[in-house]
Amino acid sequence: MQTESMGSPEARPDHRPAQLAIGVGAVLLAAALAYGAANIPSDAGYAGVGPDFLPWLVAAAMALCGVLLIWEVRTGGFRKMEEPSGAARGDWHALAWVSAGILGNAALITTIGFILSCALCFTLAVRGLRISEGKPGGHAMQTVRDAATGMLISAPTYWLFTKFLAVNLPGLTGTGWL
Structure with a gap:
């Protein structure tokens, strides 16, 4: 006869295998990060830490999260988990717009510059996000407003980084302002 005790680390069969896979996957990812961190030189810089410090810190945090996830699963599964929200299926039309924005930015940034490529990315991504909410993608005037907003965001960002x-x-251009 099995009794339920609060905080008992005994394995209980009411967890889903996918939940355990998430924890194991996190531990495996931490191991891969640690392997990568081991290949980074550890020469300490002026602050007393080397370039391998942050990768080791991320690997350790990921390992801790993975172990805690496995412990959670082995002691009863993800408790008090809310039902997922949103649609039962992915919105591929919206994903295509957002993906086009990101890929367009990557493809055009060296051709048309940071400001215009980021404005294009913003315009296409906003259209996709609107569609994902079930709203219309936007008419021509909305697209112009989105492009202007994208430029108003990307131009100061560009100037902050470059200047x-x-x-x-x-x-x-070669002036550094566009």
């Missing part, structure tokens, strides 16, 4: 932080981002 104040001295990070080279691809521009449209």
Whole structure:
């Protein structure tokens, strides 16, 4: 006869195998991160930590999360888990718009510059997100507003990185302002 005790680490059969797979996957990912971190030189810099510090920290945090997930599954599964929200199926039309924005940005950033490619990415992604909410994608005037908003976001970002932080981002002109 099995008794239920609060916090008992005994394995209970009411968990789903997929829940256990998530925890095991997290531990395996942590092991892969640790393997990668072991190949990074550990020479300490001026702050006393080397370039391998952050990868080791991420690997350790991921391993801890994986172990805690496995413990949670072995002691009864993910308790008090709400039913998933949203549609039963993915919205592939919306995903196509968002993906087009991201891929377009990656493909065009060196050709048309950071500002215009990010504005294009914003415009297409916003259209996809609207569609995913069941709203219309937007008419021509809405698309123009989205493109303007994308430029109003990306231009100051570009100027901040290029003028104040001295990070080279691809521009449209050689002046550094577009």
